[in-house]
Amino acid sequence: MSIFKSRVNTNSDTYNKNHADSLAAIETLRSLEQRAVTTSNKRRPVFEKRGQIPPHERLSRLLDPGLPFLQLHSLANYLVEDDNPETSIPGANLICGIGFIKGVRCMIWVDDSGIRAGSMTKTTMPTIISLQEIARRQKLPLVHLVESAGADLTTFLVESWAGSGGMFKNLARLSAAGIPTMVVLHGPSTAGGAYMPGMSDYVIGVKENGLAALAGAALVKAATGEVADERQLGGTEMHSTTSGLVEYLAEDDTHGLEIARDIVGRLNWNTRAKPPKRRPFDPPLYDPDELIGVVPKDYKASFDTREVIARLVDGSDFEEFKPRYGAATVCxxxxxxxxxxxxxxxxxxxxxxxxxxxxxxxxxxxxxxxxIIFLHNTTGYMVGTEYEQAGMIKHGAKMIQAVSNIRVPKISLYISASYGAGNYGMCGYAYEPDFLFSWPNSTSQVMGGEQASKTMGQIITAAAERRGEPVDQELIMREEKRIYDYFTKQESAFYTSGRVLDHGVIDPRDSRNVIGFALETCLEGRNRDLQPNAFGVSRM
Structure with a gap:
């Protein structure tokens, strides 16, 4: 055993400052997440008038009580369509994550029709594609609670339509891989959205409110002149008796969710995977709650990543690989x-x-x-004559080559800085980690704002000198400030998570539980036998 002895002084000014800074960032995270919930629940009277359950309550009734739920992409779309931090609503009009239904680990995706009727935002599609990719990699049944106004025609872009086909392609591939997909049709799903039930293996339709049609009544009249009755056009009652789109007709939302739970329970899913082997374990010797005092907000302030590891791993026990060689990289x-x-x-x-x-x-x-779990705290690969001559490019390339091709589960956490090509070597976003989460105070960018601004100043100076002109110091100061602000704005974890460049921002104190849940999800998926078929399950 190699039990780590911590040197953190929890009574020090440094620890207390880190703790206060982290708590402030965590409070911002929780406030943003609650903003989406509060906004959605404002429409509760509308749902109740229609005899419906609001979206967040649909999720809670679908899930097994008392079992963990790992929320994903809770900040998607934050600062994307609305760049005002005080008013921007995160979530991309979705509620999604991994949870248990009748003891089965599932990917769950709920249209948040309490916000803009569940219409799509600029980041809704990337979020959906991300969920589907996780479901495919981890072999998770996909359950979708549908009620969405679809595309917002006032902001719709042609590239959004072109890319949306990937969502339906992924449903087809999940089905062909033998991964069940299911829809509960709580409300409208029209135009392209009609293919959500159309491409799913199982469709549960709720009476009176559920509706699926390639064109709603308004579009039918505009396109053909026909005055159509909405329920005859695409109501769940019609689909369950005439078109055959709906397999199970539910009396109301509650009944629909009960049917969904029953179907998942009858899949016999857990008998097709050996449970991951878990050794007996002890909790860390050091309280994981101390993580928010260990890591500083300022990425330029140093800390020992071993102190983080000691608060994440069983018994604070780990064996370090080549500790004296390349000592700043801890394996x-x-x-x-x-x-x-x-x-x-x-x-x-x-x-x-x-x-x-x-x-x-x-x-x-x-x-x-x-x-492998990757704990990002790097400003990149070393630069300068000494390091270039030592082969930094080729050695960095070896690291990137290796991380690109390893076949084991990969879980990344941005715990501090993750800059430049160091992000690549540490299994950043582009390297498709199985799960990627950010801490609220973490930052990621091609480089820091300070470095970018100084680089711009040197470029302006060099250009003026080449032209034989005097250096305009006011121009340099103005451009340096512009570049600094531009880069710094984009490096925040809240900003990058809003653009779906991770799977979510988490409270550092939850990291051990999140890593454990993610590991178990990956290992369960690796142990699962599927029954693939050629083209997916076609609706008859």
């Missing part, structure tokens, strides 16, 4: 919640030795089938 073998895994973290930029160590470590983990 360990350990376990979380009884599941053997590896972790890599950074104590600053990655040097040539750190990159080669990481590349070797990734290959060893792949050979041993050890999942």
């Amino acid at each position: 360990v073998q350990t376990s979380v919640m009884g599941y053997p895994c590896a972790m890599i973290g950074n104590n600053g930029p990655i040097d040539p030795q750190g990159a080669t160590k990481a590349a070797q470590f990734f290959q060893l983990c792949d050979s041993a089938n050890l999942p």
Whole structure:
């Protein structure tokens, strides 16, 4: 055993400042998430008048009580369509995550029709594609509670229509892979949205409110002149008796959710996967709540990533790999919640030795089938003559090559800075980690705002000198400030999560539980046998 001895002083001014800064960021996160819930629930009287259950309550009634639910993409669309932090509503008009239905781990996606009638935002489609990709990778049944006004015609872009086809393609591929897809039609689903039930394996339609049609009554009249009755056109009653689109007709929302739970329970899903092997484990010796005092808000302030690891892993017990070689890159073998895994973290930029160590470590983990957790705290690969001559490019490339091709589960956490190509080597967004979460105070960008602004100043100076002109210091100051503000605005975890560049922002104190849940999800998926078919289940 190699139990880590912490050097953190929880009574120090540094710890207390980190703690206060982190708490403020966590409060912002919770406030933003609550903003979406509050906005949605304002329409509760409208739902009740129609005899419906509001979207957040639909989710809670679908899930097994008392079992964990991992919410995903709770900040999607934040600062995208509305760039005012005081009014922007996160969530992309969706409520989604991984939870349990009749003991079955499922991907669940609820249209939040309490916000703009569930119409699509600029980031709704990327969020949906992300959910579907997770469901495919982790072999999770997909349950979709449908009620959406579809595209907002006042802001609709042709590229949105072109890209939306991917959502239906993914449903077809999930079905063909043997991963069940299911829809509960609580309300309208028209135009392209009609293919949500059309492409799903199981469709439950709610009487009186559920509706699916390629064109609603208004569009039918505009296109053909026909005056159509909405219920005859696409009501669930018609689809259950005439078109055959609906397999199960529910009396109301509650009944529809009961049917959905019953169907999932009858899939016999859990008999087709061996439970992941979990060793007996002890909790960390150090309280995971201390994480918010360990990591500073300022990424330029140093901390030891081992202090983070010690508050995440079982018994604070880990074996460090090549600790004296490339020492700023920390690689360990350990376990979380009884599941053997590896972790890599950074104590600053990655040097040539750190990159080669990481590349070797990734290959060893792949050979041993050890999942890897990436704790991002790096401003990138080292630069300068010394490092270029030492082969920084080729050694960094080895690390990127290795992380691109390892086959084990990969879980990334942005815990501080994640900049430049260091983000790539540490399994950032483009490297398709199975799960990627950000801490509220973390930042990610091509480089920091300060470095970007100084670079711009040097570019302006060099250009003036080449032309033989005097250097305009006022121009430099103005441009440096513009670049600094521009880069700094984009590096915030709230900003990047709003653009669906992670799977969500989490409270650092929840990290151990989130990692454990994600590991179990990945391992369960790897152990599952599917019954694929050629073209997916076609509606008859």
